[in-house]
Structure formats: structure tokens, C-alpha cells
Amino acid sequence: MIRQPIICVMGHVDHGKTTLLDRIRSTTITNREAGGITQHIGASEVPFSVIRKIVGPLLEKFSVKITIPGLLFIDTPGHEAFTNLRKRGGSVADLAILVVDVTKSFEPQTYEALEILKEYKTPFIVAANKIDVITGWRAQQTNSFTESISKQSGSVANDLDARIYGLVGKLSELGFNSERFDRVKDFKKEIVIVPESAKTGEGLAELLMYATGLAQRFLEQRLEIEVMGPGRGNIIEKKEDRGLGATVDVILYNGTLKVNDTVAFATPIGIGTARIKALLKPKELQELRESSSKFYYIDSVSAASGIKISASNLDNALPGSLILSTEISGYEQEIKSEISEVFNVEKTGVILKADTMGSIEALSRLLGAEKIAISKKEIGRVTKRDVLDAYTMKASDPYGGIVLAFNVPIDDEAKAESEATGIRIISSDIIYKIIGDYKEWADAERKTDREAIERALVFPGKLTVLPNSCFRISHPAVFGVRVEEGRLKPSWQLMNQHGEIVGRVKEIQDNAISLKESKAGESVAISMEDVTFGRQVKENETLYVFMNDENERALRYKFPDMLDSESKDLLEEMSDIKAKAKG
Numbered sequence: 166m167i168r169q170p171i172i173c174v175m176g177h178v179d180h181g182k183t184t185l186l187d188r189i190r191s192t193t194i195t196n197r198e199a200g201g202i203t204q205h206i207g208a209s210e211v212p213f214s215v216i217r218k219i220v221g222p223l224l225e226k227f228s229v230k231i232t233i234p235g236l237l238f239i240d241t242p243g244h245e246a247f248t249n250l251r252k253r254g255g256s257v258a259d260l261a262i263l264v265v266d267v268t269k270s271f272e273p274q275t276y277e278a279l280e281i282l283k284e285y286k287t288p289f290i291v292a293a294n295k296i297d298v299i300t301g302w303r304a305q306q307t308n309s310f311t312e313s314i315s316k317q318s319g320s321v322a323n324d325l326d327a328r329i330y331g332l333v334g335k336l337s338e339l340g341f342n343s344e345r346f347d348r349v350k351d352f353k354k355e356i357v358i359v360p361e362s363a364k365t366g367e368g369l370a371e372l373l374m375y376a377t378g379l380a381q382r383f384l385e386q387r388l389e390i391e392v393m394g395p396g397r398g399n400i401i402e403k404k405e406d407r408g409l410g411a412t413v414d415v416i417l418y419n420g421t422l423k424v425n426d427t428v429a430f431a432t433p434i435g436i437g438t439a440r441i442k443a444l445l446k447p448k449e450l451q452e453l454r455e456s457s458s459k460f461y462y463i464d465s466v467s468a469a470s471g472i473k474i475s476a477s478n479l480d481n482a483l484p485g486s487l488i489l490s491t492e493i494s495g496y497e498q499e500i501k502s503e504i505s506e507v508f509n510v511e512k513t514g515v516i517l518k519a520d521t522m523g524s525i526e527a528l529s530r531l532l533g534a535e536k537i538a539i540s541k542k543e544i545g546r547v548t549k550r551d552v553l554d555a556y557t558m559k560a561s562d563p564y565g566g567i568v569l570a571f572n573v574p575i576d577d578e579a580k581a582e583s584e585a586t587g588i589r590i591i592s593s594d595i596i597y598k599i600i601g602d603y604k605e606w607a608d609a610e611r612k613t614d615r616e617a618i619e620r621a622l623v624f625p626g627k628l629t630v631l632p633n634s635c636f637r638i639s640h641p642a643v644f645g646v647r648v649e650e651g652r653l654k655p656s657w658q659l660m661n662q663h664g665e666i667v668g669r670v671k672e673i674q675d676n677a678i679s680l681k682e683s684k685a686g687e688s689v690a691i692s693m694e695d696v697t698f699g700r701q702v703k704e705n706e707t708l709y710v711f712m713n714d715e716n717e718r719a720l721r722y723k724f725p726d727m728l729d730s731e732s733k734d735l736l737e738e739m740s741d742i743k744a745k746a747k748g
Contacts, residue, residue: 170380176264177274184363208471227378248523261289310368395490396422431486439476485522513562514538626651626710664746
């Protein structure tokens with residue numbers, strides 16, 4: 166059997182995701198096609214007969230025999246729909262539609278969606294929404310963008326083109342090749358951009374055409390399922406429903422589930438099971454998140470579909486978890502393996518708290534791509550214990566001493582402990598922002614650490630004692646030098662060309678102003694205690710900064726990037742002098 170592709174609609178808040186889905190639903194209802202749209206839990210099913218009615222002859226462009234029964238649009242808001250539609254190695258979603266307000270271009274959740282799509286290698290189409298808002302646009306009574314754009318003025322068409330190429334440029338910066346749908350030359354290599362208006366319906370025909378055609382052309386093998394086998398799906402949401410208690414909204418992507426079947430899923434402490442008491446679908450045109458009175462009961466459901474499951478023992482079910490019929494051979498091992506894979510941690514790294522398994526996995530993948538280790542992963546609110554764990558981690562991993570909190574609340578005790586210990590909590594409901602904020606924090610920490618290391622280490626330096634520049638012979642000796650190479654700081658010791666330590670620099674001055682450092686090419690006055698000018702130090706003599714062996718090894722092997730090529734050559738010269746002095 167070929168199931169309908171599962172299409173996840175994503176995008177920034179207020180860019181038109183819900184309006185687009187409402188338009189698809191209202192259009193199909195208006196068409197009054199037999200067997201029209203069926204609204205499921207978190208999903209809207211549009212049969213191919215309805216799609217053909219809307220799209221008409223446009224599908225002939227693909228020259229592909231359509232065998233998919235329709236399209237299943239997932240309409241859970243936010244990132245949760247996509248990240249909770251998960252299975253090993255990728256996403257259950259076959260295709261995504263990224264909705265972008267063409268008048269605003271990319272915004273934070275747009276970038277988040279693209280990062281997730283890239284990481285999961287999910288094909289997608291860009292719906293360039295709100296073309297009707299472009300100044301001068303004249304809305305047409307058609308679902309076709311091609312028809313509508315032909316009736317717009319040249320200036321409006323040029324304005325739209327400029328906006329589309331703005332999107333093309335943004336996508337290019339993120340590593341995607343893209344083009345407006347009618348200019349695409351290779352559908353395997355270019356992202357399709359479809360200008361449309363969810364408000365007027367213009368462009369809906371092309372959007373559905375390309376979603377259908379691309380799914381059929383490139384995803385047919387992936388869409389083959391065993392309808393009569395035991396059910397396999399994902400929990401996308403868990404909630405309390407009046408009169409039903411704890412329920413889960415599930416996208417079933419393989420097989421069939423029936424009332425009285427036993428299903429298994431992940432919980433915070435392992436594997437949970439529950440016997441299905443009821444399978445519920447929304448009544449026609451009812452919102453999915455309403456009371457149980459707006460649902461009707463069915464005996465069984467087959468993939469691909471969305472369904473609400475009522476059962477006892479669902480309180481601890483984790484959103485994002487697989488939900489499997491216990492008739493599936495090895496179901497326990499499959500869920501255990503999933504838990505182990507998602508919650509796998511390293512000995513050092515950041516503390517991660519998130520709202521669902523899907524979020525944990527998505528963040529883990531994206532943090533892993535940035536080579537950011539995670540030492541603890543949990544679902545739920547940030548607690549004082551999490552902050553204390555980060556504080557302990559900081560001793561062994563300074564860049565792991567932090568809590569990353571995605572879409573979860575933070576306890577007051579955790580906030581107080583954060584202030585007391587200086588452990589930062591980075592919190593956001595946008596995945597890529599959490600990662601960006603962490604990288605910014607880590608870079609600042611590394612800069613601070615590097616500056617501290619630089620203050621502690623002694624660096625190569627070579628200087629010449631200037632003639633006729635002795636201002637004081639001793640107690641302390643004050644005389645002029647020119648820094649030929651490297652650098653010089655107060656408190657550093659100096660040695661002569663024979664490797665003998667002559668004394669320690671007390672102060673550096675230029676025109677009676679004290680300096681913290683002098684660099685190559687600068688002439689300054691230095692003062693040295695326990696030095697008598699003319700004995701330990703003479704005019705025109707070459708002096709070198711002295712560094713001990715431990716300092717030298719640190720520069721050579723731990724922090725070689727702190728030295729430029731000239732400083733590395735000078736380090737070798739100084740090392741040779743010390744070696745000769747030792748015999």
C-alpha cells in the first residue's frame with residue numbers, strides 16, 4: 166500500500182501557517198468533493214481527488230502517474246510537530262512546507278525551522294506567503310499564481326521578484342540552492358519557492374501541485390506501508406481531556422491500531438504500556454484541541470493518520486516517543502534502544518533540559534554538529550539540582566558549567582542558586598537561539614580565559630640596551646631599551662646572550678607614563694632592582710626575556726596559536742641560548 170505523505174507545516178509565528186491550513190481546508194470544503202477533507206488529531210487529510218480538483222491540469226507538468234491517496238498536513242503549532250515526528254535516523258515527516266511572510270523575509274523561527282530541516286535532511290518547499298499584501302497587488306478569483314501574476318502590473322511583478330530573490334539569497338547563505346517554482350531546472354538540487362496568499366488562495370494550486378508531484382516522484386518507496394500490520398507511530402502531544410483523563414495525540418505512520426490493543430511507549434523511568442480504551446477523531450470542522458464532546462469514537466485506524474488515544478497509564482508517556490503495538494516483535498528493545506540513543510550523554514558537557522523527547526533529540530543533534538558535549542539530558546523544568554550539577558561540572562569542564570533550558574519553566578530555587586553560584590541558565594523557546602546564545606557565552610568565556618592565560622604566561626622578547634640612556638645606575642637601575650622583537654612586561658625576568666639571568670623588570674615607562682606592556686619597535690625606559698648598570702647590563706647589549714621550561718612547553722604544545730611566526734622563531738633562538746648555557 167502507498168500512504169499519503171506526511172507534510173509538516175513550519176515557519177515563524179504570524180507568517181501564516183494556520184491561515185494556510187485553514188485555506189486548504191476551506192477550499193476543499195468549498196469544492197464539495199466526495200470523500201473530502203478529513204480532519205484528524207494534529208493533522209488534516211486532503212485526498213487526491215480534492216487535490217486534482219484544485220490543481221487541475223497543472224499536474225500534467227510532472228508527467229508522473231499519481232498513486233498517493235492524498236496529503237496529510239500536520240498542523241501542531243511550533244517546532245513540536247516536526248521534532249516529535251521522529252524515528253531513528255530522521256523524521257517521520259516526509260516533506261515540509263516552510264511558510265515565510267514575503268513582506269518580512271526570515272525571522273527567528275524561520276532560521277530554527279531551517280536548521281532542523283537541514284539536520285534531519287528533510288526535503289521542503291517554501292511557501293512565500295502574503296503576496297496579496299504587496300503594494301498594488303490586485304487579488305484574482307483563482308487558486309493559480311500563474312494566472313494571477315499575469316494580471317498584475319509590471320512594477321508589482323518586479324517587486325515580488327525582488328522579494329523572492331531576497332529569499333533565494335537568504336537560503337543561499339544557509340547552504341540551500343533555491344528558485345521560484347517556474348524557474349527550477351533540477352528539482353533534486355533546488356528548493357522550490359511558491360509565491361502564494363493564504364488569505365486569497367492565489368498560489369494554492371501550485372503549492373499543492375508541487376507538494377503532490379515531488380512526494381510522488383521522490384518519496385514513493387518511502388511511502389510503502391503495511392496497513393494491516395501492527396501499529397507504529399509517534400506521540401506528538403500529551404494532554405488532559407475533560408472526561409477522558411490523560412490522552413495522547415498520535416500520528417500513525419505504519420499499520421493499524423484498534424480499541425483494546427496494548428501499546429508501548431517511553432516514560433521518564435523506562436517503558437510504559439497501556440490498553441487502548443478509545444480511539445477518537447474530531448467531528449467535521451471542529452478544532453482539534455477542544456473538549457471530548459466534539460470527537461467521535463472509532464474502532465480502528467490505519468496509517469497514515471492522526472488519532473487521539475484514551476487509555477489508562479498514559480500520565481508518564483513522553484511526547485516525541487515512539488508508540489508501538491505490543492504485537493510488534495522486539496518492541497521493548499526498540500523503545501529501550503530509542504531511549505538510550507536519545508538520552509545518551511558524555512562524561513563532560515552542558516546540562517540540557519527540554520519539553521519533549523523530540524526537542525531533546527533535535528537539540529542533541531544540533532549541539533553535536535557544533536561539537537558541544539552534553540553531560541545530562543532530562544525532560545521537564547529546571548531545578549536547583551540542575552544548577553548544582555552544572556556548578557560541579559564547571560570544575561572539570563569550564564564550558565560545560567551551564568544549563569540550557571528549552572521551552573521549560575525555571576524553578577525559583579534554581580534561579581536563586583544560579584545567582585549564588587554564577588552558573589548561567591540560557592532559556593528560550595527557539596532552538597537555534599539557545600545554541601547561538603551558548604556559543605556567544607562560550608566564546609566570551611574563552612576570551613576571558615585566554616586573557617587570563619596571557620597575563621600568566623611569559624612570552625618571547627628581545628631588546629637592545631640603548632647607548633647614552635642610563636638615567637640611574639642602581640637602586641633601581643633605570644635605562645633605555647628598544648624592543649626589537651616580541652614583547653616586554655613588568656615583572657618579567659631578563660637574560661643576556663649567555664643565558665644568564667640579569668634581573669627582573671620592575672617598571673616600564675614612556676615619557677614618565679607607566680606601561681603595562683611594550684611591543685616590537687618601541688623604545689622605552691625600564692627600571693630593574695638588584696642591577697647595576699655597567700656590570701650586569703651594558704650599553705648596546707642584547708637582552709632576552711627569560712622563561713622557565715614549564716612556560717616554554719605551554720607555549721609550544723598547549724597554546725601555539727598564541728605565537729606568530731616571528732615569535733616562534735624567537736622562541737627557538739632563546740631556547741638555543743638556554744641550552745648552550747646548560748652545556
